[in-house]
Amino acid sequence: MARAENKETAGPATRLVADMVRMLRKRKGWTQEQLGKAIGYTAAAISALETYAQPPSDAMLVALEKVLGDGMGFFEQARLYVRLDKYPEQFKDYAPLEQKAVGLSLYATLVVHGLFQTEEYARALIGGGYPPLPDERVEELVEARMxxxxxxxxxxxxxxxxxxEESVLTRAVGSKEVMREQWAYLAERAKRRNVTLQVLPLEAGLSGEYAGGHGEMTLVETAQHDHLVYLEAQEESLLIKEPAKVSTYAQRYARIRAQALDPRESLGLIERLAGDQR
Structure with missing residues (x-):
């Protein structure tokens, strides 16, 4: 369902797509109902798009490219920019860097990192947050995260x-079934050749050292081989570019990695958690 407040807050990419759809639809002499039928949506959905009340989904943009694109690739290219419109404000500067990165080093302390969340885990997490969000906004954020x-x-x-952190794995989100699926998904991702997954055990600090006490972080290597750090907490974010600071975070990450279980042990722990809940 479209939200009236979207008409005031719609981002520039969403507005550009809406205006382009309206122009191309009228050029073809189609009504909103006719365009809707051509791409598998209702006339109300087309109206919501054209009035900025509801940003287009990724699937709608794919369908629009086939019907209205005329080989230009406009709607295909728009997918990235409309997606950025949907992200929370604090995430918008980082999102393009993530998608183009050649390397990411992630440390998650509270919940499963967004790149490794299942759809149901993300929906439970976003939908259960505070302040509560309308269902439509929850679905927008879930789609963007996936x-x-x-x-x-x-x-x-x-x-x-x-x-x-091991506590991330044992913190229940959604339901037991959601967690079973989440553990299975983590195990599948951990077996990919381009992924290294490790768990920092709860007893890591018993040795007298615990490098993770400063909180989570993301280290980014860009396509130009620049190194950046992204931090996010309480809906605020910070993108760090100064080489000296980045170096300190990289060294801290290396210490966290050294204190974590190795990848084989980490996978075994996740598989045991999944097995115990069957």
Missing amino acids: LRKELFERKPVALIEVIL
Whole structure:
């Protein structure tokens, strides 16, 4: 269902797509109902798109490209920019860097990192947050988060390291079934050749050292081989570019990695969790 407030807050890409759809539809002499039938949507959905009340889904943009694109590739190219419109404000500067990165090193302390979440886990997490979001906005955010996973299939492939606190694995989100699916998904991703998954065990600090106390982080190697750090907490974000600071975070990440279980042990732990819940 479209939201009236979207008409005021719609991003520039969403507005451009809406205006282009309206122009191309009228050029063909089609009503909103006719266009809707051509792409498998209702006239109300086309109206919501054209009035900025509802941003187009990724699937709608694919359908529009086939029917209205005329070989230009406009709607295909628009998919990335409309996706950016849907992201929370604090995430918009980082999102393009993630999609083009050649390497990511992730450390998650509270919940499973967004790139490794199942759809149901993400829906439970986003839908259960505070302040509560309308169902339509929850679905927008879930779709945008799932589309980030295109990174796993991209050519050339990105190398991704992820370290999860053990508490992330045992914190229940959604339901037991949601968690079973999430553990199975993590195990599947951990077996990919471009992914290294490690778990930082709860007793890591018993040795007298615990490098993860400063919180989660994301280290990014860009396509130009620049190195950046992205931090996010309480709906605020920080993108760090200064080489000296980036170096400190990279060294801290290396210590966290050294204190974590190795990839084989980590996979075994995740598989045991999944097995115990069958």
